[in-house]
Amino acid sequence: MIDQTLIDNNSKSIYDALSSATPIYDGLMSVKNVHTDECCKKLENFISNLTENQWSPESTPNKNMNKYRNRHRINWQSDSIIEELSMSYNAVTPLINKIFNHTKEKVFIGLNIWKDTEGFQTGLHRDNDIIAVAMQIYQGKNVPKNCGTRFEIENEMLHLPYEHNSGYVLEQADDIQQRLVHGTSRPTPKDCTRLSVYAVWSYPEFKD
Ligand SMILES: [Fe+2]
Numbered sequence: 001m002i003d004q005t006l007i008d009n010n011s012k013s014i015y016d017a018l019s020s021a022t023p024i025y026d027g028l029m030s031v032k033n034v035h036t037d038e039c040c041k042k043l044e045n046f047i048s049n050l051t052e053n054q055w056s057p058e059s060t061p062n063k064n065m066n067k068y069r070n071r072h073r074i075n076w077q078s079d080s081i082i083e084e085l086s087m088s089y090n091a092v093t094p095l096i097n098k099i100f101n102h103t104k105e106k107v108f109i110g111l112n113i114w115k116d117t118e119g120f121q122t123g124l125h126r127d128n129d130i131i132a133v134a135m136q137i138y139q140g141k142n143v144p145k146n147c148g149t150r151f152e153i154e155n156e157m158l159h160l161p162y163e164h165n166s167g168y169v170l171e172q173a174d175d176i177q178q179r180l181v182h183g184t185s186r187p188t189p190k191d192c193t194r195l196s197v198y199a200v201w202s203y204p205e206f207k208d
Helices: 004-019 037-048 081-091 093-099
Strands: 022-025 028-031 070-075 109-114 132-138 149-153 155-159 167-171 180-184 195-200
Touching: 004 028, 004 037, 004 081, 004 093, 037 081, 037 109, 081 093, 081 109, 081 132, 081 180, 081 195, 093 109
Parallel strands: none
Antiparallel strands: 022 028, 028 167, 070 109, 109 195, 132 167, 132 195, 149 155, 149 180
8 A cells, every 4th residue: 555644745855856966067966865764774675575576677778888787677566666656756746847948848657766786887878868956865875985877078077976865967958969968886796685666757758
């Protein structure tokens, strides 16, 4: 059964995190303390009870990128913390549209939980055109800080760290060539489970 109080509290927490986000560069912000403690605990518990075969291998939609290796995802499970997280992110859509207004009206299209294990890395890339705004929130206290995400900004690499319940939100230009080039900061080390929530807003034509 869905816990509406958890959803309401978590929506408020995401809303507050977005409202106090730190601007990094045009369209890129870092966010902290995103989910409530209750949500983090419920997600941690949910993940610890999953069996290996409930995770699906992630594939990349971008033909020019290397195939993802050692990234798995959970993208939907009704009546679970995944549905509660989805409803929480959906509820902050008006704020997403207010903050990120360079592109047309966006709708929330869903989220994944990603689990990256030893050797996982993405090459530097620009996101595909389905993504208008992406928000990645790390979930885990035992991952080195330097396992975050790097962004190419004015020919320099800016690394945003992996920190529990923190991450970044990135608005994507309509012109793919204008989108920020980014990728993982380093391959996921041995004995490390790099978990994150990845929420996406897009345009109505891409919904469902
Ligand atoms: Fe990306």
